[in-house]
Amino acid sequence: SxxxxxxxxxxxxxxxxxxxxxxxxxxxxxxxxxxxxxFKAIGQTFEASGLGALRMENGRITIDAEGQTSIEGVWAGGDCVLGGDDLT
Structure with a gap:
C-alpha cells in the first residue's frame, strides 16, 4: 500500500x-x-526523451552498483535498468 x-x-x-x-x-x-x-509498473516501453542527463544503454537506464542513475539523487530499478531482470 x-x-x-x-x-x-x-x-x-x-x-x-x-x-x-x-x-x-x-x-x-x-x-x-x-x-x-x-511508479506503477504496467509493462510499457520506457521513453527517456526530455530527461537530458539520464544515461541510457540498449534502451535501459544505466545505474551504478547502488542503483543510482547518472542524475544526482535519482535512483532506478526493475526492468527499466540495464542488467536487471525483466520483472518488477
Missing amino acids: IVANNGKVAGIEVEYTALAEGRLVTTGETGVIAADQI
Whole structure:
C-alpha cells in the first residue's frame, strides 16, 4: 500500500514473501520503504526523451552498483535498468 504524510507520498508498505514447497507465500511480516515518488509498473516501453542527463544503454537506464542513475539523487530499478531482470 502507499504510505502518505500530509497528502504526499512518504513510502510504500510491502509484505515479505518466502518460498514454501516451490511457491511464493506471504509471511505476514511487513515493512515500509521510504519514497517521495512511486511508479506503477504496467509493462510499457520506457521513453527517456526530455530527461537530458539520464544515461541510457540498449534502451535501459544505466545505474551504478547502488542503483543510482547518472542524475544526482535519482535512483532506478526493475526492468527499466540495464542488467536487471525483466520483472518488477
